[in-house]
Amino acid sequence: MTDKDVFICRCEEITLAEIEQAIDEGFVTVNDVKRRTRAGMGLCQGRTCGKQIARIIAQKTGIPLESLLPGTTRSPVRTEKMEIFKGEQDV
Amino acid sequence: MFRIKHHPILGDVDENKEDDVLIYVDGKEYNVRRGEMIAAALMANGIRVFRKTIKHNLPRGIFCGIGRCTDCVMTVNGIPNVRTCVTPVEDGMKIETQKGSGEWGGLGGKA
Amino acid sequence: MTEHFDVIIIGGGIVGLSSAYYLGLKGKKILILEAGGFGHGSSGSCDDMILLQSKKPGINLRLSLESLELYRQLVNDWGVEELEFLNLGGMILIQNQQELSIMEDFVQQQQKIGLDVTIVDKNEMKSLQPYVSDRFIASTYSNMDSQVNPFSVMRGFLTRIKKMGGEVRFYSPVKSLQKKASGSWIVKTSKDDEYYSDVIVNTAGAWAGEIGKMVGEEIPVSPKKGQLVITEKVPSLGKTNLWSASYMVTKLRPDLAKDNSPDNGIGLGFSFTRTTDGNYLIGSTREKAGFAKQNSYEALRAVVSQAVDFLPVLNEVHFIRTIAGFRPASVDGKFILGEHKSVPGFFTAAGHEGDGIAMAPVTGKILSEMVAGENNKQDYSELSPDRFKLQSTDNERVFNVVGSKR
Numbered sequence: 001m002t003d004k005d006v007f008i009c010r011c012e013e014i015t016l017a018e019i020e021q022a023i024d025e026g027f028v029t030v031n032d033v034k035r036r037t038r039a040g041m042g043l044c045q046g047r048t049c050g051k052q053i054a055r056i057i058a059q060k061t062g063i064p065l066e067s068l069l070p071g072t073t074r075s076p077v078r079t080e081k082m083e084i085f086k087g088e089q090d091v
Numbered sequence: 092m093f094r095i096k097h098h099p100i101l102g103d104v105d106e107n108k109e110d111d112v113l114i115y116v117d118g119k120e121y122n123v124r125r126g127e128m129i130a131a132a133l134m135a136n137g138i139r140v141f142r143k144t145i146k147h148n149l150p151r152g153i154f155c156g157i158g159r160c161t162d163c164v165m166t167v168n169g170i171p172n173v174r175t176c177v178t179p180v181e182d183g184m185k186i187e188t189q190k191g192s193g194e195w196g197g198l199g200g201k202a
Numbered sequence: 203m204t205e206h207f208d209v210i211i212i213g214g215g216i217v218g219l220s221s222a223y224y225l226g227l228k229g230k231k232i233l234i235l236e237a238g239g240f241g242h243g244s245s246g247s248c249d250d251m252i253l254l255q256s257k258k259p260g261i262n263l264r265l266s267l268e269s270l271e272l273y274r275q276l277v278n279d280w281g282v283e284e285l286e287f288l289n290l291g292g293m294i295l296i297q298n299q300q301e302l303s304i305m306e307d308f309v310q311q312q313q314k315i316g317l318d319v320t321i322v323d324k325n326e327m328k329s330l331q332p333y334v335s336d337r338f339i340a341s342t343y344s345n346m347d348s349q350v351n352p353f354s355v356m357r358g359f360l361t362r363i364k365k366m367g368g369e370v371r372f373y374s375p376v377k378s379l380q381k382k383a384s385g386s387w388i389v390k391t392s393k394d395d396e397y398y399s400d401v402i403v404n405t406a407g408a409w410a411g412e413i414g415k416m417v418g419e420e421i422p423v424s425p426k427k428g429q430l431v432i433t434e435k436v437p438s439l440g441k442t443n444l445w446s447a448s449y450m451v452t453k454l455r456p457d458l459a460k461d462n463s464p465d466n467g468i469g470l471g472f473s474f475t476r477t478t479d480g481n482y483l484i485g486s487t488r489e490k491a492g493f494a495k496q497n498s499y500e501a502l503r504a505v506v507s508q509a510v511d512f513l514p515v516l517n518e519v520h521f522i523r524t525i526a527g528f529r530p531a532s533v534d535g536k537f538i539l540g541e542h543k544s545v546p547g548f549f550t551a552a553g554h555e556g557d558g559i560a561m562a563p564v565t566g567k568i569l570s571e572m573v574a575g576e577n578n579k580q581d582y583s584e585l586s587p588d589r590f591k592l593q594s595t596d597n598e599r600v601f602n603v604v605g606s607k608r
Contacts, residue, residue: 043172079520
């Protein structure tokens, strides 16, 4: 196993090599890398890998890290059983 | 065994085992402490592989330990993808090493 | 900066990419200008179906069948794994006798034109879908309904467009369109880049009307928000994908719509499809909400409540994400495809509402033939962007809809 085989997105098992290939193809935002590779589409929704991907993009392209927006977050904040959502009463 | 027996803040662990809970892991019986998370109980019994990944069939266990990364999921009482690090053990619980996204167990058409 | 292209395509969603791909195959020099990123708009916020059963016999069903055939060709050329093409079939769940008789009638019409679809009884439905609720008394079944991963399809088109020498600029919203005396177009983006072309193709989906305004054309496409819930990857919950007849019935028999349970104006329908990765996409709503892309609690709760009601096993399944996308709805339920008579060199291919993924290949292919001036001997005047003006003279209802500028 080389450094390039290390998993960046643990949920979807996406490696550094795959992320770098996407960046080489011109996908240089966290959202675009996600839509190209599935990194961040798994159970944890990029909560673990999102920041790493931003850093990899910054290092590889020279785009300042602070100008890279994080991936879009949407509800639910944490994965939840559907039972709980439907069971809520109106507030 | 990975149990911390003397904790600087939480104090010493109560060695009284009368309140233990019986769980089954891949069919094998284990006596574990009531109130513990599944992951803690498994670690204490030397079990470190909780599942095999979907794509590359690689072993996974505890990673974040706080219910965030979802690496430690297992099939519990027939329901796949249960985060074992934030789910407490219960008497008679059936826990299975999850292969890929797992299988529906014992739910029939009724669940 | 000025560059000349044969065709500039405005909108890099699945329809724009498909159009560029088929134009590229004809040797055209292509530029795609996309306002957002890859899969940023509706093509990245939708489900994945090539659904035939929902189509009324007519041009929509005919073109869906052609599009499925084109997908099969792409599978042949690119490989099934690249497109993540699946052929799981589909079932439309029926709740009561009224729905059953309407669906029986509808299925018969579809069979007549060659769609392989039948009605199955409760036992057979349960053997294919052991987890569906007992409330359903029967179901339709067709083995033809298929699906692709929209991201994979778009990526496949994109890679090949670039290989053929085409160019794609993301984050490049178009600001203005002008026609020079020589007949060629000047396209300006908000970055103040300028590009020239012979032909403009408007594939801006829900935003097609905005592009139309730049050349003085009114294109009656409006956004309908669809909200979906995505589950974790779970073991299979049934042999086919699922829909409910209640939504079909409201489409087929609007006069009965008011008898169905109120949905608070969110246009609740039921769709349940399994992706190649094992996640389920559960939908969906059709809301008039302008371009507000937020998910709403009420709509998501309605989608989830309905889903666990229809498949109680879902109580135990986690949902990991919610999405919302704008279905580009044209006023008469047919998409818009063709050259604008009063603006030569300006084509629109938009307004597919919920069928953009299904119809992308056939739309792109026909468009490429139109732009290349080839005659494929089919009459597409039903889809013409000029049909709204034509109809306004002899059809008051359509005129009212067009003129009301919702």
